[in-house]
Amino acid sequence: GENVEQHPSTLSVQEGDSAVIKCTYSDSASNYFPWYKQELGKRPQLIIDIRSNVGEKKDQRIAVTLNKTAKHFSLHITETQPEDSAVYFCAASGTNDYKLSFGAGTTVTVRA
Amino acid sequence: EAQVTQNPRYLITVTGKKLTVTCSQNMNHEYMSWYRQDPGLGLRQIYYSMNVEVTDKGDVPEGYKVSRKEKRNFPLILESPSPNQTSLYFCASRDRLGDQPQHFGDGTRLSIL
Numbered sequence: 001g002e003n004v005e006q007h008p009s010t011l012s013v014q015e016g017d018s019a020v021i022k023c024t025y026s027d028s029a030s031n032y033f034p035w036y037k038q039e040l041g042k043r044p045q046l047i048i049d050i051r052s053n054v055g056e057k058k059d060q061r062i063a064v065t066l067n068k069t070a071k072h073f074s075l076h077i078t079e080t081q082p083e084d085s086a087v088y089f090c091a092a093s094g095t096n097d098y099k100l101s102f103g104a105g106t107t108v109t110v111r112a
Numbered sequence: 113e114a115q116v117t118q119n120p121r122y123l124i125t126v127t128g129k130k131l132t133v134t135c136s137q138n139m140n141h142e143y144m145s146w147y148r149q150d151p152g153l154g155l156r157q158i159y160y161s162m163n164v165e166v167t168d169k170g171d172v173p174e175g176y177k178v179s180r181k182e183k184r185n186f187p188l189i190l191e192s193p194s195p196n197q198t199s200l201y202f203c204a205s206r207d208r209l210g211d212q213p214q215h216f217g218d219g220t221r222l223s224i225l
């Protein structure tokens with residue numbers, strides 16, 4: 001099955017700086033890569049996703065890049081703000097694969 | 113509004129007293145699953161279902177049961193709860209197409225004394 005590894009496990013950044021979280025996956029058939037943000041005690045919420053026919057996708061301060069050859073994808077948050085503090089999960093799945101395989105999560109803390 | 117609804121949101125109970133956490137989705141999704149989340153351990157899948165009457169074990173199924181008699185509902189059953197099942201539980205659903213997002217319920221915080 002798919003195995004997703006996520007790094008770093010914790011990340012502390014100064015407000016206004018950028019944050020980058022990286023994930024690698026094992027199954028070359030995977031073609032869907034979502035990112036979820038989870039605030040304390042709340043449900044994971046989809047913040048951005050990318051499909052394998054695209055190399056990069058942006059949504060305001062958030063961007064995701066995908067390198068299918070190297071089997072890794074990254075989340076980039078620019079101009080970080082205190083409300084970006086949360087746990088972020090990456091995930092991967094294939095077209096014919098119901099299961100979403102999650103990374104272990106990254107706790108992001110934005111220092112004011 | 114598209115949503116996954118879990119009940120109860122919070123429950124404190126005692127060891128051995130059977131309990132059921134309900135989950136319902138209104139998006140006509142085929143795939144549903146249950147996760148538990150413990151500090152530092154991420155999201156661990158308990159059970160999943162690919163359609164009505166089709167269920168299978170996830171990564172941590174011990175001590176849990178599920179059923180899928182209707183497409184919209186996927187209850188999680190703890191026949192004899194124990195303290196090590198104290199956790200935050202999430203139900204989720206997803207369309208059969210593998211490149212679609214997964215939607216989570218708001219979570220159920222269970223405390224087993």
